[in-house]
Amino acid sequence: QMQKILETKQDSMLPNELMKAILTMKVDLFFNGGIGTFVKAASERNSEVGDRANDAIRINGSDLNVKVVSEGGNLGFTQLARIEYAKKGGIINTDAIDNSAGVNCSDNEVNIKILLNTVVSGGDMTEKQRNELLSSMTSDVAELVLTNNIKQNEALTLTEFQAGANLKMHISLLRDLERSAGLDSAVEFLPTADELSARAVAGQGFTRPEIAVLMAYTKIQLKKQLLISQVPDDQFVNFALINYFPKALQDKAYSKYMQKHRLKRAIIATQLSNSIINEMGINFIQRLEEESGSNSPDIACAYLAAREVFDAYDLRMQIKNLGCNVDMAVQVSMLQDLNRLIRRGTRWFLRNRSGKLDIANMIKQYQPLVYELQSNIDMYLHDTRNEKLVSERKRLISAAVPEELAKRVSRFNAMFAALDIAKAAIDNKFNILEVAQVYFAIGGKLKLGWFGEMINKQPVANHWEALARAAFRDDVDRQQRHLAVNILKSNIENKDDLMHYAENWLAQRKDLFARWEFFVEELKTVTPEFTMFAVALRELL
Numbered sequence: 001q002m003q004k005i006l007e008t009k010q011d012s013m014l015p016n017e018l019m020k021a022i023l024t025m026k027v028d029l030f031f032n033g034g035i036g037t038f039v040k041a042a043s044e045r046n047s048e049v050g051d052r053a054n055d056a057i058r059i060n061g062s063d064l065n066v067k068v069v070s071e072g073g074n075l076g077f078t079q080l081a082r083i084e085y086a087k088k089g090g091i092i093n094t095d096a097i098d099n100s101a102g103v104n105c106s107d108n109e110v111n112i113k114i115l116l117n118t119v120v121s122g123g124d125m126t127e128k129q130r131n132e133l134l135s136s137m138t139s140d141v142a143e144l145v146l147t148n149n150i151k152q153n154e155a156l157t158l159t160e161f162q163a164g165a166n167l168k169m170h171i172s173l174l175r176d177l178e179r180s181a182g183l184d185s186a187v188e189f190l191p192t193a194d195e196l197s198a199r200a201v202a203g204q205g206f207t208r209p210e211i212a213v214l215m216a217y218t219k220i221q222l223k224k225q226l227l228i229s230q231v232p233d234d235q236f237v238n239f240a241l242i243n244y245f246p247k248a249l250q251d252k253a254y255s256k257y258m259q260k261h262r263l264k265r266a267i268i269a270t271q272l273s274n275s276i277i278n279e280m281g282i283n284f285i286q287r288l289e290e291e292s293g294s295n296s297p298d299i300a301c302a303y304l305a306a307r308e309v310f311d312a313y314d315l316r317m318q319i320k321n322l323g324c325n326v327d328m329a330v331q332v333s334m335l336q337d338l339n340r341l342i343r344r345g346t347r348w349f350l351r352n353r354s355g356k357l358d359i360a361n362m363i364k365q366y367q368p369l370v371y372e373l374q375s376n377i378d379m380y381l382h383d384t385r386n387e388k389l390v391s392e393r394k395r396l397i398s399a400a401v402p403e404e405l406a407k408r409v410s411r412f413n414a415m416f417a418a419l420d421i422a423k424a425a426i427d428n429k430f431n432i433l434e435v436a437q438v439y440f441a442i443g444g445k446l447k448l449g450w451f452g453e454m455i456n457k458q459p460v461a462n463h464w465e466a467l468a469r470a471a472f473r474d475d476v477d478r479q480q481r482h483l484a485v486n487i488l489k490s491n492i493e494n495k496d497d498l499m500h501y502a503e504n505w506l507a508q509r510k511d512l513f514a515r516w517e518f519f520v521e522e523l524k525t526v527t528p529e530f531t532m533f534a535v536a537l538r539e540l541l
Contacts, residue, residue: 006021006025007026008021016056020056020057020059023059023063025065025066027065027067028068029066029067029068030066031070032069032070032073032076033072033073034073036054036075036076037049037058037077037078038054038077039059039060039064039076039077039078039081039085040061040077040080041060041061041080041081041083042060042061044078044081049078060081061077061080061081061083061090062084062085064085066090068091069085069091069092070098071094071095071099072098074095074099075095077092079094079209080189082207083189083210086208091208092208093153093208093209094209094212097156100149101148104145104148104149105142105145108141108145108244109141111244111245111263111267112134112137112141112246112249114262115254115261116133116134117130118257118260119257124253133248136248137249141246144244144246151279152274152278155215155279155282156208156211156215157332158336158339159215159281159282160205160207160208162336163211164203164204167196167199167200168200169283169287172286172290172463173214173286174190177218181218181220182217190206190210190214211282214282218277218282218285219274219277220273221296223269223272223273226268226269226272226296226297227265227266229295229296230297231268231269231272231300232265232269233265234359235360236359237359240267241258241261241264244267245258272300279307279339280339280343281339284299284343285299288343288346291347291466291467292350292351298350298357301359302346302349302350302353302357302362305345305346305357305363306345306346306348307342308367309419310341310345310370311371312341315338315405315408316338318405319334319335319338322400322401325400326401327399330396330399334396334401334409337409338409338412340412341412347470347474348474352423365422365426366419366426369418369421369422369425369432370415370422372432373418373432373433374411374415374418376433380433380436380439381414381440389410389413390410392413393406393407396410416477417440417443420439420478420480421435421436421439421481423481424485424488428488434488435485435488437498438484438487438499438502439481441502441503442484442502442506443480445502445503445506446480446516446520446540447520448476448480451536452473452476454523455469455473455476455533456473458528465530468530468533469530472530472534476537476540479540479541487501487505490505515539516539516540519535519536519539520536523536
């Protein structure tokens with residue numbers, strides 16, 4: 001049996017020989033729970049590893065024949081070994097990621113004890129009651145910790161799926177972290193400029209263990225920036241403090257002590273930085289800083305508003321709960337589409353704010369209108385938008401996604417316009433469904449949906465072109481909103497057929513309309529450039 005498992009014809013082996021054979025076995029999972037470094041990279045010498053006791057049995061990352069590695073012990077692999085193994089298709093994080101549950105558990109224990117000690121000293125609990133409560137919460141703390149671990153691994157997987165396509169963005173993030181977060185690429189064994197150029201040519205991105213390093217620095221950086229801002233003091237984010245503790249402590253009896261917790265701000269900042277990066281990816285903050293010129297705390301506020309307005313938490317849970325019933329690639333694509341919607345929603349709030357970002361007020365204003373629009377949006381879509389929506393819904397249903405969830409996900413692309421439509425309704429006291437009808441009617445007639453898609457698909461060669469693409473995309477939406485408002489302000493007598501009225505409104509401006517159509521037809525026959533989009537947008541204005 002052992003000969004078969006180890007794929008050897010030998011009748012006996014020396015201990016070191018046997019252990020080396022075990023390390024190279026063909027199995028699904030290799031769990032390292034011991035002390036010592038057992039795997040190095042082919043480019044490393046044993047003398048560089050610093051663990052002489054295991055020199056005789058150590059193997060290279062390229063020699064591993066397992067599908068997945070889980071590092072229950074520290075330093076079981078060198079970082080270069082992880083990268084080498086990941087490049088050959090293996091699934092591996094870092095020991096810091098795989099052991100983060102232990103650190104997380106210790107943090108919870110300390111913060112829970114700080115809270116309960118103040119309850120005891122306040123006279124609302126005896127020492128005996130405290131100890132009994134602590135013991136009873138063991139399973140709840142374990143669940144909180146494992147949930148955090150799962151979310152972190154999901155974030156790594158989502159980023160890894162897009163690593164090749166997002167290489168330029170990840171390089172930009174790397175350079176930013178080197179400048180502002182103390183990241184030393186050489187110390188962390190991150191790729192050099194030459195290595196990154198070679199990966200770009202090969203269509204490869206950062207490996208999973210490299211992404212794990214970038215994620216750690218990104219979270220630490222965001223937490224620091226949140227701590228020196230007023231965000232942890234915003235009443236809205238109090239949910240992050242409450243949800244940090246087990247359910248038994250979320251009772252009102254403990255709330256006054258929770259608010260006085262001496263690490264309250266740090267807990268909130270940690271919770272927010274974890275959730276934002278886990279949900280939206282490692283380059284979310286940096287990308288929006290570049291696109292909007294906003295700082296991290298403002299981006300966090302706008303994100304929290306967008307997440308609530310579009311009900312992203314519930315959607316994320318529904319996708320996650322699909323489990324093995326739906327192919328993972330389909331689930332990842334759904335999460336990518338959701339993140340695209342929330343990212344654009346975040347940028348919209350940043351671009352359209354007036355003064356300080358008030359999270360609660362933004363949600364109060366926009367959430368009910370967006371909900372109302374979401375339920376009715378199908379009937380207002382024209383041209384190719386409706387065809388794409390129906391096609392996407394059928395694709396998801398055929399992939400075993402429940403019909404109601406498939407409907408919601410298929411609407412994401414159309415829901416990009418929801419905030420512009422809601423703003424037009426709020427600012428002018430219009431009915432949101434009337435705005436939506438005119439908005440999509442004018443968009444269909446002027447082919448603005450098609451025009452926006454052309455801008456979205458335009459490849460970018462540098463940072464400036466990326467900024468231009470984002471600005472052009474926002475301009476199309478903004479101008480479509482202004483057109484809809486102008487039409488609704490033009491003394492419409494019969495609001496039962498707004499679509500027909502919008503078409504007549506355009507017909508009365510046939511010279512301008514004809515000139516716009518000329519630009520659209522021109523764009524269909526050429527390979528577009530950013531200067532063409534700029535000229536076309538000026539014509540639309």
